[in-house]
Amino acid sequence: MFKSAASVERLANQLARLPGIGRKSASRLTFHILKMSKDEANDIAEAIKEVKEKVGFCTTCYNISESDPCFICSDDRRNKEIICVVEDSSDAAAMDRAEGFDGMFHVLGGCLSPLDGIGPDDLKIKELMTRLKDDIEEVIIATNPDVEGEATAVYLSKLIKPMNIKVTRIARGLPVGSDLEYADSATLSRALEGRQEF
Secondary structure, three states: OOOOOHHHHHHHHHHOOOOOOOHHHHHHHHHHHHHOOHHHHHHHHHHHHHHHHHOEEOOOOOOEEOOOOOOOOOOOOOOOOEEEEEOOHHHHHHHHHOOOOOOEEEEOOOOOEHHHOEOHHHOOHHHHHHHOOOOOOEEEEOOOOOHHHHHHHHHHHHHHHHHOOEEEEOOOOOOOOOOHHHOOHHHHHHHHHOOOOO
């Protein structure tokens, strides 16, 4: 196996710790960084340092933010009566890009996963329940459509429904532009369940 300088190995090892980056990708990124100018490499390093120093969490919705409250929670034009519950900040960003949603968010910080030792106390569920004491009309549960996301959605629904708050789940099904013949049966079943009057 090719052995390189200790500093190169260290960078490759650090990059390999990132999600979705295997050993080969980490090596490619390392050699790409080596080809960059010193200024370009310093810009990347400074951007990483800056984000770690400036970005924290909103104490209202627990989304990432450079201010507290975040820009969404402090926006008076948003509908404060609807809260969309998501697993992570990246999910909140994706939902916020969706046209037609102008409500608030609540970031759980993950989903229930007993096998990984993640229970209700490890998520921002108590904080969500505290927020629901205000005038909230609807909670949209937008957790991922996997086993853990579904379990989290069911758990939250059972907690919220007794509060006489409307609980909805984002529709799941076929993405725009896909072909029926290539969809799996679970996706087609969910598409049928989420059908709307035309």
